[in-house]
Amino acid sequence: MGRTYEALSDALVEWIGRQKMFFVATAPERGGHVNLSPKGYDSFRILDERTVAYLDLTGSGVETIAHLRENGRISVMFCAFEGPPRIVRLQGLGEVVAPGDDGFAELASGFPDHRGARAVVRIGLDRIADSCGYSVPLMDYVGERSRLAEWADNRSDDELVAYRAEKNAKSIDGLPALPADDAVTA
Numbered sequence: 001m002g003r004t005y006e007a008l009s010d011a012l013v014e015w016i017g018r019q020k021m022f023f024v025a026t027a028p029e030r031g032g033h034v035n036l037s038p039k040g041y042d043s044f045r046i047l048d049e050r051t052v053a054y055l056d057l058t059g060s061g062v063e064t065i066a067h068l069r070e071n072g073r074i075s076v077m078f079c080a081f082e083g084p085p086r087i088v089r090l091q092g093l094g095e096v097v098a099p100g101d102d103g104f105a106e107l108a109s110g111f112p113d114h115r116g117a118r119a120v121v122r123i124g125l126d127r128i129a130d131s132c133g134y135s136v137p138l139m140d141y142v143g144e145r146s147r148l149a150e151w152a153d154n155r156s157d158d159e160l161v162a163y164r165a166e167k168n169a170k171s172i173d174g175l176p177a178l179p180a181d182d183a184v185t186a
Contacts, residue, residue, distance in 0.1 A: 008052075024076055039054060052122075052125065057114055
């Protein structure tokens with residue numbers, strides 16, 4: 001059934017590359033709310049056999065960034081909604097690389113241009129595991145939703161900065177997330 005891996009093999013890389021969505025889970029150090037966020041678009045990259053990254057887009061919440069800045073712990077989960085059942089979990093320590101940080105431009109260049117990009121989350125993996133996924137439903141992929149990209153495309157740079165300053169400064173538990181200097185447009 002379940003296996004753990006020392007590194008991302010070519011077979012795992014190929015399988016992950018076929019998945020249309022993934023989930024990111026984080027939690028504050030003590031108490032507070034656990035966060036679980038679905039991610040889509042073409043926003044996940046494998047950087048090497050033990051390092052992955054995803055493009056973090058502007059949204060109404062900022063829990064993942066706040067939790068990572070507090071403790072770094074993160075889990076990424078992929079599920080097979082098509083084909084043979086499988087779940088892959090990537091666990092490790094993540095870091096937020098925001099516009100203006102060293103390495104942001106290089107990391108961001110590996111993703112499609114998204115006007116709403118607010119950071120890249122880079123994760124050093126300390127556990128790579130799969131499990132059966134027998135209870136994951138079969139579903140047909142229809143396409144990406146366009147609403148988030150349209151929302152960001154319809155805002156000026158100043159409006160995006162103001163939105164992030166208002167909505168993305170703190171987590172729902174009051175943890176600091178995006179400082180004003182990170183609220184710049186990518």
